[in-house]
């Protein structure tokens with residue numbers, strides 16, 4: 001028999017499990033509202049496209065136009081205006097040939113030139129330029145913390161990896177190892193922090209009666225947290241509720257946390273997606289950095305650059321002084337090295353190329369705004385449609401909530417009915433974020449509003 005015969009079947013992840021069920025459904029009109037990935041009508045049933053401007057970028061450092069000049073150019077990602085770029089179909093990678101633009105002869109095996117250049121290992125901390133630009137994006141170009149070199153930033157495996165590295169760092173170097181997470185929160189949060197070595201507690205966040213923020217409960221719970229405790233805050237577009245504090249409420253949260261010495265750990269998975277403005281969506285974070293205090297920041301480029309599978313993100317730790325930041329970074333390396341050695345190069349290169357180029361950056365913000373606006377108009381359409389049909393209940397939470405997710409207030413029977421009759425898939429199970437919601441006595445679901453466009 002197998003030495004693993006005793007291994008029991010693990011349950012599906014509550015969110016990704018929805019996709020498993022969805023994939024098994026042969027219906028041609030099925031819709032998956034489980035996973036938080038931006039879709040448009042064109043993209044809804046097929047695979048996820050790259051955002052348009054990302055498409056025009058190829059790997060590392062370069063931009064493309066869509067006409068082939070170079071005789072080698074072929075393939076989907078393809079072709080370059082200055083003939084510096086090249087896709088070799090067989091390996092589907094993009095190669096850089098400066099010698100072509102310099103009018104030099106093409107070597108026998110041109111791709112070797114590129115391979116040696118751009119497929120090197122990154123340092124443990126990732127692409128330095130990417131790290132700098134990422135900190136600037138979230139904290140603001142004029143952030144005193146950046147100017148004073150008080151921020152230690154490391155490239156990590158998207159938002160999840162950044163949270164995990166942050167957790168492991170805190171477990172090793174921060175005396176108060178309790179983290180308070182909102183109730184409810186993204187279903188992976190408690191697992192990431194527990195396995196990262198922290199002990200997880202919750203603070204009240206969502207009020208099912210108003211389908212809004214339980215601000216009083218939040219303040220009470222943070223007030224009674226032990227001094228020094230870590231507090232996880234969603235920077236914007238809270239997942240899964242779509243409920244964010246107002247700026248005034250953020251200020252009260254900040255004052256309370258600073259007065260009690262609570263350590264903020266921000267999760268920013270949706271910068272630009274909530275309001276359509278990168279700066280507006282970073283306001284909560286910037287308030288906490290402006291007061292000179294310390295905090296952690298986990299950034300993801302999955303949603304706002306459409307780079308889901310590239311796994312590109314960053315962990316920043318804002319410190320009191322530059323010398324602390326240097327020592328913190330040295331310890332982050334000791335966390336990362338035995339975990340995965342160093343992060344992948346491709347996605348970080350794309351992000352850096354966009355962030356450092358004025359024109360590309362502008363194009364990105366325009367496209368981001370269009371995405372945010374589309375999400376907002378989808379909410380309105382859903383709300384109007386429910387109203388027009390005289391659907392019982394108050395659905396105003398759908399237009400009040402922010403970002404990709406909404407709590408519909410549907411119970412598990414209603415969700416099962418929608419799946420069975422209409423092939424619409426959403427979460428409603430007893431684990432992950434669903435479980436936290438279930439505690440309120442109603443099994444709410446959240447879904448990706450974008451998919452309602454179909």
Ligand code: PMP
Nearest residue numbers: 158159160186239267269300302
């Ligand atoms: N935090 C939150 C709140 C999220 O919703 C997500 C993605 N669903 C993540 C972090 C991490 O995503 P990723 O690892 O793909 O960047």
